[in-house]
Amino acid sequence: MRKSRVMVIVLTFLILSLIISGCDVDTREITVDSENKLIIHFIDVGQGDCTLIQFPNGETSLIDGGSRLYGDKVVNYLKDLGVDKVDYLIATHPHEDHIGGLPEVIRNFKIGKVYMPNRRANTRIFEELLLELDNHDLKINLAKAKDSIIDEEQLKFYILAPNRDDYDETNDFSIVTKTEYIDNTFIIAGDAEEDSEKDIVNNGLGLKADVLRIAHHGGRTSSSEEFLKKVNPKYAIISVGSDNTYGHPHKETLERLNGIGTDILRTDQLGDIIFVSDGNKLDYLEKSIKGDNIEIEYIGNKNTKVYHSKECNSLPKEENQIIFTSILDAEKNGYRPHEKCIKQGEIK
Structure with missing residues (x-):
């Protein structure tokens, strides 16, 4: 009963938000009756990453929380959806644009299990994250490839990477997850670069996915040709800040994505991007509040x-x-x- 009520609120909120913001909404077959729906939110946190997964079993996962400046936005986003507990909190790797908002999340929500890679950072934000985990008596589960987080008959949520503990680059320690709900599949790739992608390709797990959240904001050292061909996503999501100083997404990455014929969706152009799946059919909504010629924070x-x-x-x-x-x-x-x-x- 609780799951049905909360999920009804979720889609009602999403549809009303889209109407208020004046966006065109793809409403094919999307109804307020959201029982048994998987909803994945790629939250626009500028030059950072944050993904909220609402599973059809009523559980939730938050993968990263953007930079420190976006902690309040992430908290408000979850509260507006009626979320009161994050069952699986995943910090993909210890870079500020991924973990900066997580201390604020921990201070505002009940947290179930916490997953982090076996990689530390000598930074203030990393120490703050560890302190908040300790203050709330939360244990860190060190993530490794093939770990299963959810294993139900029609719903799987598991880890594709990291596959090793001896990478040179911190980005390659990124936790990469895959969600399978009946016939629909999603991969969230953290900032994994080519070395990690090679290990993912070779680890024996299926990589085909409908949606791939592109690694490292579309940087040229990620999204290798071999990896993209294995995943072959219908949609490629790039979480990136407008006019960022890194030049993300890089031209080379966009060319590789165009080469496999995927539809590229970018948070700097569309704002928050939301996918809704009933396990067979996939729809997405653009919950953007940015005008055609206005990108203001x-x-x-x-x-x-x-x-x-x-x-x-x-x-x-x-x-x-x-x-x-x-x-x-x-x-x-x-x-x-x-x-x-x-x-x-x-x-x-």
């Missing part, structure tokens, strides 16, 4: 309840910041505009 001050443009010279300290993706988002959370950097009448 606003930064709020938690202490003063004032929001600023991201170019403002009076931005608060990092620990006091909260990210909003629109003026409407800021104001509905009780924030008022900074009188110098936010112009009156600016588009909401």
